[in-house]
Amino acid sequence: MKKKILTLLTVATALNLPVISAAVQADTFTGNINVASKYILRGITNSPEDDNAALQGGFDYSLDNGLYVGYWGSSLGYSDPGKSNGFENDFYGGYNGSIGDFHYGVGVVQYAYVNISNSNGIEGYGSVGYGPVTFGAKTLLKDVAWGNKGDTFWTLDYSTALPKDFKFGTTIGYYTYKNSGTYIASTPEKNAFRYADINLSHPIGKTGANVSMHYIIGGKDRNGTKQKNAIFFNLGYNFDL
Numbered sequence: 241m242k243k244k245i246l247t248l249l250t251v252a253t254a255l256n257l258p259v260i261s262a263a264v265q266a267d268t269f270t271g272n273i274n275v276a277s278k279y280i281l282r283g284i285t286n287s288p289e290d291d292n293a294a295l296q297g298g299f300d301y302s303l304d305n306g307l308y309v310g311y312w313g314s315s316l317g318y319s320d321p322g323k324s325n326g327f328e329n330d331f332y333g334g335y336n337g338s339i340g341d342f343h344y345g346v347g348v349v350q351y352a353y354v355n356i357s358n359s360n361g362i363e364g365y366g367s368v369g370y371g372p373v374t375f376g377a378k379t380l381l382k383d384v385a386w387g388n389k390g391d392t393f394w395t396l397d398y399s400t401a402l403p404k405d406f407k408f409g410t411t412i413g414y415y416t417y418k419n420s421g422t423y424i425a426s427t428p429e430k431n432a433f434r435y436a437d438i439n440l441s442h443p444i445g446k447t448g449a450n451v452s453m454h455y456i457i458g459g460k461d462r463n464g465t466k467q468k469n470a471i472f473f474n475l476g477y478n479f480d481l
Contacts, residue, residue: 266304273297274476279314282393283413283435285458285470289328290317298330299481308347309333319355327354334365344368349378358385358423373398388421391462393434404442411437417462424462433459435467441474449477 279294298312312330319326334347346366353359361384367376374397380387392415399409413434417427436459441452452474458467 267302269299269301269481270478271297271299271481272476272478274474276314276472276474278470278472279316280454280456280470280472282415283437283456283459283467284461285435285456285467286461286465288317290315292317302336306335306337307333308336316353316356320357323355326356329353341371342369343374351384356385360384361387369397372400383421383423385423388418388424388427390418392416407441409437409439409441411439413437413459415462427462428464429460429462432462432464434461435459447477448479449475451475 274296276290276294276296278288278292279290279296281289294315294317296312296314298310300308300310302308310332312332314328316326316328329352330349331352332347332349334345336345337343344367346364348362348364351359351361351363362381363378364381365376365378367374369375374395376395376397378393378395380389380391383389394414394416396412397409399407402408413436414431415429415434416431417429419427419430436457437454438457439452439454441450443450454472454474456467456470456472458469460466
């Protein structure tokens with residue numbers, strides 16, 4: 241997702257609601273469409289959300305007072321047995337503000353899955369940053385099949401403009417885990433480096449589209465399983481509504 245005024249920083253990695261931060265200057269209503277060569281969620285490269293091309297998109301509405309709401313969705317490459325492939329829906333809202341080069345934000349996101357059981361969850365998130373650097377955290381507020389209540393995902397983001405309209409960015413992700421919950425009996429790792437996403441993007445002429453390449457340095461999941469390094473590509477288009 242990308243706002244006309246707000247700058248989207250992170251995790252992309254996508255993908256799965258990055259923490260947004262920056263100055264709000266005017267009411268905006270924007271949409272976005274994206275095709276990812278793979279949908280890799282929070283560095284889990286061994287079992288991507290979609291190992292094939294994923295169709296993604298959504299919209300964002302922000303007020304000049306810093307409040308915003310939005311939606312983001314993605315196709316998935318798996319589902320419950322006997323059902324067609326699932327789909328992820330993210331509904332979110334929050335507040336962003338800034339004082340000079342210092343920026344901050346808080347919000348909440350609801351995850352709703354189609355054809356996938358016990359995965360609908362909710363996270364609260366916040367971020368603080370200065371200039372091109374943003375520190376963020378998302379905490380799971382209920383037990384789900386993919387995490388325990390209290391699991392916290394920490395991110396550190398940096399982005400900068402390069403010559404010839406290129407943009408460089410990087411995200412470092414780290415997890416702290418709660419040991420057990422309704423669906424996960426125990427967690428060998430109390431905390432672990434999850435991944436680093438090093439990316440380079442460039443607009444496609446004056447079409448409004450943008451292409452990016454991401455190199456993922458894999459860390460470990462909650463079971464201590466090492467994730468392999470991976471590369472994926474995004475082709476996105478952002479537009480006013």
